[in-house]
Amino acid sequence: xxxxxxxxxxxxxxxxxxxxxxxxxxxxxxxxxxxxxxxxxxxxxxxxxxxxxxxxxxxxxxxxxxxxxxxxxxxxxxxxxxxxxxxxxxxxxxxxxxxxxxxxxxxxxxxxxxxxxxxxxxxxxxxxxxxxxxxxxxxxxxxxxxxxxxxxxxxxxxxxxxxxxxxxxxxxxxxxxxxxxxxxxxxxxxxxxxxxxxxxxxxxxxxxxxxxxxxxxxxxxxxxxxxxxxxxxxxxxxxxxxxxxxxxxxxxxxxxxxxxxxxxxxxxxxxxxxxxxxxxxxxxxxxxxxxxxxxxxxxxxxxxxxxxxxxxxxxxxxxxxxxxxxxxxxxxxxxxxxxxxxxxxxxxxxxxxxxxxxxxxxxxxxxxxxxxxxxxxxxxxxxxxxxxxxxxxxxxxxxxxxxxxxxxxxxxxxxxxxxxxxxxxxxxxxxxxxxxxxxxxxxxxxxxxxxxxxxxxxxxxxxxxxxxxxxxxxxxxxxxxxxxxxxxxxxxxxxxxxxxxxxxxxxxxxxxxxxxxxxxxxxxxxxxxxxxxxxxxxxxxxxxxxxxxxxxxxxxxxxxxxxxxxxxxxxxxxxxxxxxxxxxxxxxxxxxxxxxxxxxxxxxxxxxxxxxxxxxxxxxxxxxxxxxxxxxxxxxxxxxxxxxxxxxxxxxxxxxxxxxxxxxxxxxxxxxxxxxxxxxxxxxxxxxxxxxxxxxxxxxxxxxxxxxxxxxxxxxxxxxxxxxxxxxxxxxxxxxxxxxxxxxxxxxxxxxxxxxxxxxxxxxxxxxxxxxxxxxxxxxxxxxxxx
Ligand code: NOJ
Numbered sequence: 100x101x102x103x104x105x106x107x108x109x110x111x112x113x114x115x116x117x118x119x120x121x122x123x124x125x126x127x128x129x130x131x132x133x134x135x136x137x138x139x140x141x142x143x144x145x146x147x148x149x150x151x152x153x154x155x156x157x158x159x160x161x162x163x164x165x166x167x168x169x170x171x172x173x174x175x176x177x178x179x180x181x182x183x184x185x186x187x188x189x190x191x192x193x194x195x196x197x198x199x200x201x202x203x204x205x206x207x208x209x210x211x212x213x214x215x216x217x218x219x220x221x222x223x224x225x226x227x228x229x230x231x232x233x234x235x236x237x238x239x240x241x242x243x244x245x246x247x248x249x250x251x252x253x254x255x256x257x258x259x260x261x262x263x264x265x266x267x268x269x270x271x272x273x274x275x276x277x278x279x280x281x282x283x284x285x286x287x288x289x290x291x292x293x294x295x296x297x298x299x300x301x302x303x304x305x306x307x308x309x310x311x312x313x314x315x316x317x318x319x320x321x322x323x324x325x326x327x328x329x330x331x332x333x334x335x336x337x338x339x340x341x342x343x344x345x346x347x348x349x350x351x352x353x354x355x356x357x358x359x360x361x362x363x364x365x366x367x368x369x370x371x372x373x374x375x376x377x378x379x380x381x382x383x384x385x386x387x388x389x390x391x392x393x394x395x396x397x398x399x400x401x402x403x404x405x406x407x408x409x410x411x412x413x414x415x416x417x418x419x420x421x422x423x424x425x426x427x428x429x430x431x432x433x434x435x436x437x438x439x440x441x442x443x444x445x446x447x448x449x450x451x452x453x454x455x456x457x458x459x460x461x462x463x464x465x466x467x468x469x470x471x472x473x474x475x476x477x478x479x480x481x482x483x484x485x486x487x488x489x490x491x492x493x494x495x496x497x498x499x500x501x502x503x504x505x506x507x508x509x510x511x512x513x514x515x516x517x518x519x520x521x522x523x524x525x526x527x528x529x530x531x532x533x534x535x536x537x538x539x540x541x542x543x544x545x546x547x548x549x550x551x552x553x554x555x556x557x558x559x560x561x562x563x564x565x566x567x568x569x570x571x572x573x574x575x576x577x578x579x580x581x582x583x584x585x586x587x588x589x590x591x592x593x594x595x596x597x598x599x600x601x602x603x604x605x606x607x608x609x610x611x612x613x614x615x616x617x618x619x620x621x622x623x624x625x626x627x628x629x630x631x632x633x634x635x636x637x638x639x640x641x642x643x644x645x646x647x648x649x650x651x652x653x654x655x656x657x658x659x660x661x662x663x664x665x666x667x668x669x670x671x672x673x674x675x676x677x678x679x680x681x682x683x684x685x686x687x688x689x690x691x692x693x694x695x696x697x698x699x700x701x702x703x704x705x706x707x708x709x710x711x712x713x714x715x716x717x718x719x720x721x722x723x724x725x726x727x728x729x730x731x732x733x734x735x736x737x738x739x740x741x742x743x744x745x746x747x748x749x750x751x752x753x754x755x756x757x758x759x760x761x762x763x764x765x766x767x768x769x770x771x772x773x774x775x776x777x778x779x780x781x782x783x784x785x786x787x788x789x790x791x792x793x794x795x796x797x798x799x800x801x802x803x804x805x806x807x808x809x810x811x812x813x814x815x816x817x818x819x820x821x822x823x824x825x826x827x828x829x830x831x832x833x834x835x836x837x838x839x840x841x842x843x844x845x846x847x848x849x850x851x852x853x854x855x856x857x858x859x860x861x862x863x864x865x866x867x868x869x870x871x872x873x874x875x876x877x878x879x880x881x882x883x884x885x886x
Contacts, residue, residue: 165390165422165423165489165492165493165496166335166492166496167492168491168492168495168500170491170495170500171488171491171492174240174242174491175484175487175488177240178240178487180469180470180473180483181214181470182213182239182240182242183483183484183487184214184465184466184469184470184483185209185212185213185215185216185466186216186242186486186487186490186491187216187452187457187459187465187466187469187483187487187490188209188214188215188216188217188458188459188463188465188466189215189216189218189219189245189247189426189458189459189460189461190205190206190209190215190219190461191218191219191220191429191460191461192206192218192219192220192221192230193220193222194220194568196219196220196249196429196634197428197429197430197461198429198430199430201220206218206230207230210230210233210234210237210238210244211233211234211237211238212238213234213238213239213240213242214466215234215244216242216244216245216458216490217245217246217247217291217458218230218244218245218246218247219246219247219248219249219293219460219461220248221246221248221288221289222248222284222287222288222289222567222569223287223288223510224286224287224288224505224506224507224509224510225507227246227287227288227289227505228288228505228507230244231243231246231288231503231504232504234503235504242491242494243499243500245290245490245493245494245497245499246288246289246290246291247289247290247291247292247293247347248284248289248291248292248293249292249293249294249565249567250280250283250284250289250292250293250294250344251292251293251294251296251564251565251566252264252276252280252294252563252565252566252690253276253279253280253283253522253566253567253570253690253691254279254280254283254284254287254289254567254570255283255511255512255513255514255518255567255569255570255573255574256279256280256283256514256515256519256521256522256570256574256690256691257522257563257566257567257570257574257576257690258272258275258276258280258521258522258525258526258690259522259525259526259529259563259687259688259689259690260309260310260563260564260632260687260688260690261273261295261296261309261310261311261312261322262308262309262311262312262313262668262669262687262712263526263529263563263686263687263688263689263709264276264322264525264529265311265312265313265318265319265322265712266313266530266531266685266687266709266710266711266759267525267528267529267709267829268318268709268710268712268805268807268827268829269528269829270321270322270324270325272524272525272528272529273295273322273325273326273329274325274326274328274329275329275521276326276521276522277295277325277326277327277329277330277331277346278342279518279521279522280292280329280330280344281329281330281342281343281344282342282511283511283514283518284344285340285341285342285343285344285505286341286342286506286510286511287505287510287511288510289344290344290345290497290499291344291345291346291347291391291497292330292344292347293347293393294346294347294349295322295323295327295330295346295347295349295384296310296311296349296350297311297312297319297320297322297323297348297349297380297381297384298349298350298353298354298355299311299312299313299314299315299316299319299355299376299377299380300313300355300356300713301314301355301356301713301723301725302355302356302357302359302360302722302723303360303641303669303670303671303715303722304359304360304637304638304639304641304669304719304722305355305357305360305361305362305637305669306362306564306631306632306633306634306637306668307354307355307362307633307634308355308632308668308669308670308713309563309564309632309633309668309669309688310564310565310633310634311355312380313711313712313756314713314725314726314727314756315712315726315727315756315823315824316375316376316377316379316380316823317379317823317824317825317826318824318827319379319380320379320380320382320383320384321383321827322380323381323383323384323387323389324383324384324386324387325387326384327346327348327384327387327388327389328387328388330343330344330346331343331344331345331346331389331390335388338390338496338497338498339496339497339498339502340498341505341506341509345390345391345493345496345497346384346388346389346390346391347389347393347426348380348384348385348389348391348392348393349392349393349395349428350393350394350395350396350397350404350428351381351392351393351394351395351404351410351411351415351425352373352377352381352399352404352410353366353368353377353395353397353399353404354366354395354397354404355377356368356377356397357397360637362396362634362635362636362637363396363397364397366397366398366399366400367399367400367401368399368400369854370852370853370854370855370856371817371851371852371853371854373399374852374858375851375852378414378852381415382419385419385421390423390424390493390496391423391424391426391493392415392421392423392424392425392426393425393426393427393428394407394410394411394426394428394431394451394456395428396431396434398438398440402440403434403435403438404431405427405431405432405434405435405447405450405454405456406435406438406440406441406447406450406454407454408453408454409856410454410455411425411454411455412454413856413857414858415455418857422489423489423493424457424458424489424490424493425455425457425458425489426456426457426458426460427451427456427458427459427462428460429460429461430460430461430462431451431460431462432447432448432456432459432460432462432464432465433447433462433464434462435447435451444462444467444468445464445467445468445471445472447462447464448464448465448467448468448469448472448478449468449472449477449478451464452465452469452472452478452482452483452486453478453482457485457486457489457490458486458490469483513573514574514691519691519692522690522691522692522696523695523696523699524696524705525690526686526689526690526692526693526696526697527696527699527700527705527707528705528709529686529687529689529709530684530685530686530687530689530696530697530700530707530709531684531685531707531709531710531711531758531759532682532683532684532700532709532761532762533665533673533683533684533685533715533754533758533759533760534677534680534682534683534760535681535682535683535760535762536682538762539660539662539681540662540682540684540701540707540762541700541701541702541703542587542620542622542662542701542702542703544586544587544588544590544702545587545589545590546590546619546620547590547591547619548590548591548592548593548617548618548619548620549583549590549591549593549618549619549620549621549622550592550593550594550595550611550614550617550618550620550621550622551583551592551593551621551622551624552594552595552596552597552611552614552615552621552622552623552624552650553596553597553598553611553622553623553624553625553647553650553664554596554597554598554599554600554624554625554647555579555600555624555625555664555666556578556579556580556594556622556623556624557579557580557594557596558576558578558579558600558624558666559576559577559578560576560628560629561576561666561688561689561690562575562629562688562691562693563629563632563633563668563687563688563689563690564629564632564633564634564688565633565634566629570691574691575691576689576691576692576693576694577691577692577694577695578693578694579622579624579664579693579694579697580594580694581694582695582697582698583622583698583701585695585698586698586702586704587702591618593614593617593618594614595610595611595614596610596611597610597611597650597653598646598647598649598650599645599646600627600628600644600647601631601644601645602646603645603646604646605646605649605650608649608650608653611650611653611654612653612654612656612657615657615659615661616659619659619660620659620660620661620662621654621657621659621660621661621662622661622664622701623650623651623654623661623662623663623664624664624666625643625647625650625651625663625664625665625666626643626647626664626665626667627643627644627666627667627668627669628644629668629688631644631668632667632668632669632688633668636668638669639719640672640719641670641671641716641719642671642672642673642675643671651663651676651679651680652676652679655676655679655680660681661680661682662680662681662682662683662684662701663676663680663682663683663684664683664684664686664701665683665684665686666686666687666688666693667685667687667688668687668688669713670711670713670714670716671715672715672717672718672719672753673715673753674717674718674753677753684700684701684707685709685711686700703762703800706761706762706763706800706801706802706803706831707759707760707761707762707803708759708761708802708803708804708805708829709759710756710758710759710805710807710873710874711755711756711757711758711759712756713725713756714726714752714753714754714755714756715752715753715754716752716753717748717749717752717753718748720745720748721745721748721752724751724752725756726752726755726756726757726821726822726875726876727756727820727821727823727824727875728820728821729818729819729820729821730818730821731743735750737750751876755875755876756824756874757805757807757824757872757873757874757875757876758874758875758876759805759873759874761802761803762798762800762802763796763797763798763799763801763802763834764796764797764798765794765795765796765797765798765804765832765873766794766795766797767792767793767794767804767806767872767873767879768792768793768794769871769880769881770790770791770792770808770869770870770871770879770880770881771790771791771792771881772788772789772790772869772881772883773788773789773790773791775882775883775884776883776884776885776886777884777885777886778885778886779862779863779885779886782846782849782850782862782885783846783862785846786845788843788849788883789841789842789843789844790808790826790841790842790843790844790869790871790881791839791840791841791842792806792839792841792842792871793837793838793839793840794806794830794837794838794840795835795836795837796832796833796834796835796836796837798834800834801831801832801833801834802831802832803829803830803831803832804829804830804832804873805828805829805830806827806828806829806830806840806871806873807824807826807827807871807872807873807874807875807878808824808825808826808827808842808869808870808871809822809823809824809825809870809871809872809875809878810822810823810825810844810848810867810868810869810870811823811867811868811870812849812851812863812865812866812867813865813866813867814865815851815861815863815865816853816861816863817851817853819851822870822875824875825842825844825848826842826844826848828840828842844869844883846860846862847860849862849867849883849885850862850863863885864885864886865885866882866883866884866885867882867884867885868880868881868882868883869881869882869883
């Protein structure tokens, strides 16, 4: 195996020799140490055939790799060591998204002297052109800069947070966000986004769950691929278009596993869990063409990801043949010292470059120490050229050598009507109806009186985490109160804030209660301010902050019908008041069209069809409480104390993964298999089993249902999750209508990755239960036998 060999070589040379240089430049082309190009020196391939299957699908999509460009060779030949190290440096402009403040003068000087490859946090056609001109026209070789920005769920047009998008179970939502964002960003000089984030997580305390797709690797993988297509386009060559940007698959890897949900914290994970849980979304993103990957802040089984050659070189660059750019996270290289992994900054530079980091964000260890390390033979010229070559080929793929500047007159200055419509539809499709007793929802727009209360009822602060400063200033969220007034034109719509989003002052509750008493129905809008979700926003309690729950209780005490709308960035513990609320709509942080999108769902213009991408715990003490856990030897049994349970809680979460109601009802049939038995060999040869599932709208309104397909491998050499999602499809059906949904199960669906460091996808003989249903609970079952 390539990986095993690499490990041996590194060990034999005491870790001081560059990892992964010549063999990773891309399809059939490798750069020799001398600087000449050698054709036909393809990267080592993993063994084919037999039980070991790690031939990357990427091999079948070689056209998606960064293209060869002979200008890159010519540049590499002419560059000094300092200029090469300069290409490996990214500095921040204008504002900080990590510790320290940017120094624009230093950035300009570095650009002028050819000691800078990339800049983050630059936005605006004019400003980016000005800085680009310094690099292109004033530096010795005129290499253009690469501008990167965190365009996470929208640029000027803020879409719902990624967790919400995942709840739509409709990857087209992410693809549209990607395409809209790409146009807005690129026209303003941004070439590259640090997204999509694809860290699978079982930790609602972790603020970055808002940026993720939740707890499931398959759902995350589907969304990751869709987002990459949205940013980069579906065709090779799209990257150079004026409406596309490069994507970044982040954070590699297992960042979502941070112990205790504390940001930047330790992760200890087996190889099989790494490959089955955390890595599949990255493979999917690369298969969709993602050209960059960002290293994670955390350690992975003792080794910080920024210094982990197994992750960055063996798996990513060798086994998966990734020939794009690995960027560090903000200061992540320097932080190898704080991790206690590197002795000092020079050591950090050596370890990270040798492990596979190509571009250093913000810290300057390589620029400061690279030349010395090279002289001492602690890093190799070959590895340096490999890293520079990757960065230059990315610039070439983006068309920067031909068109370094953007057309200032074409810069998008505000969300277009189409972009807003896409954001509104995305937000509405992302909402999850958690509960709806006695048909409380949808609301009737002809209701005489509606009270809209709570701290977020009249709030424009519903964009969510990671929003772009210009959007925060100029393109804030539409307010729900305004939207309700616009829809229910003849109703008396009243408002009282009740309480603040945080803080214990309850003096405003009386006014909210009075409004609720006077109205026919009340909408209580509560949740989390965006500032307490996202990076470095970890919570130890997951209830509604401040006195918001008291507001719900007080409205419930009126005895009148009411609906709770949640606006939040993570699963919350809502068991304290859930029984008292007739209806609960999870709206997440919905983005720029928040008000109108929530109103669309409340009044039934759009049928709610979202499903939870992460389980809602009953209490913080129950975390982790994901659906795809392994079975213990003593699974929960109500009548047996000596089984896996909490003494003081019912089993399972408050709401499981995949849960979500509609205003109508559906019947999902049992899964029908095209064959009841398939040989492992046939699966390895690419054969599949087709599963068909019928779904019918049995209610009186049109609506959406998500047909979900789960598998359970009954007995395997590594204990398998009790269920794992391997297919889903969202359908819209008129009352009484039905359809048949088809899924295909192949080797990747029915197999699992073993603990082998070289990557081994195993398909073992035995029974696999196939469940079809509308959540990770229940559903109907068929059995497939692998022979
Ligand atoms: C730190 C975050 O972890 C990363 O996701 C982001 O892209 C960088 N900061 C740059 O802002």
